[in-house]
Amino acid sequence: MATWQEFTDAAPALAEAVHARLTAHRHHVLATLRADGSPRVSGTEVDRHDGALVLGSMPGARKVLDLRLDPRYALHSNPGHHDMVGGDAKISGRARELTGAEKRAITDTYPEEIGAADVFTLDIDEVVLTTVAENRMHIDLWRPGREVTRFTR
Secondary structure: OOOHHHHHHHHHHHHHHEEEEHHHHHOEEEEEEOOOOEEEEEEEEEEEEEEEEEEOOOOHHHHHHHHHHHHEEEEEEOOOOOOOOOOOEEEEEEEEEOOHHHHHHHHHHHHHOOOOOEEEEEEEEEEEEEEEEEEEEEEEEOOOOOOOOEEEO
């Protein structure tokens, strides 16, 4: 597992492309696991903070309860307007809830009305960026401890 900073250090070009996808649109899709093991998808926003990928949520939201039971997640960037310009990014890993001073370091930067958010860092097991160029699909895959691998179809 890696932090966002470790991912950025290991694969800077891919990290830049994925960051562009995460900032091109504010809202993305987060997949979590319900208590019964079935999937749940939720809209979410993510930010970078001090080398970490961070998710904030309304206190007690279903996705928060899911992550507390099973920290595995998958995040799919908002793909935009049907043209895949910049690609389609997916990140998966495990979320870690922040409390105390770690949480305050982030929530103190939020507007007062959302400062009570539940906050998680999203540690990374895998990053995939899918792009299309010249009628070919390119899939760039990164996992901690490995180089970026490209598959072309």
